[in-house]
Amino acid sequence: MLRMIFTTLLLGCCGVCGTAFAQAAGSGQAQQLPIVQITAGMHLIKAEVARTFEQRQIGLMHRPSLPQGEGMLFVFEEANPQCFWMKNTLIPLSIAFVADDGTVLNLADMQPLSERSKCSAKPVRYALEMNQGWFAKRGIKPGSKLRGGPWPP
Incomplete structure (x- = not known):
């Protein structure tokens, strides 16, 4: 009986979390993320940093421009093959x-609203x-180098 109550409470909590996540992802509101400055040669980039699973899941979804x-810098805990898709993303991205x-190991262009994955060539x-x-x-x-943010000067 106690196990059943615990399971019901756990599922109820997950449902609330899922609803809050869905509302955040579908709100059209940009996430409030930390900003880092990155340089690519002489070009300056102002990048939002998505570090958590939830931040990475939302990414640039629902933004009109x-x-x-x-841009947005996605930071993962460890090196793995990383794949991205554009479901609910309205902006064409590279x-x-x-x-x-x-x-820079590899680059890919991604089309809005596409569920086709684009992946890293290496972890x-x-x-x-x-x-x-x-x-x-x-x-x-x-082969190009990025500087600033998490990379050496």
Whole structure:
């Protein structure tokens, strides 16, 4: 009986958490995340930092636009193959998968509302999303170095 009560309470709590998460994800409101400045060559990036599972899950969902020179840095606890998709994301984005030393390993363009995954070529802890074409227009490609944020100066 006690086990049944505990299970009911646990499921009830998870339902509340899930509802709050869904409301945050569907609200159209940008998350309030810490900002870090990153440089890519002579280009400055103002990136929101998504560190927690919930922050990474919401990412840039439901936003109608992303200001030029701004992006989102996804930080994972450990290096693994990382894959991203664009469900509920309205902005066309480019993503850079980045090694621990700030080296861009690979890049991918992602289309709004697509459920097609784009993955890192190797295990990484970092991914940086920017407006689509941002990296290409600035000559940032695999092998380029990012500085600032979590990377060495």
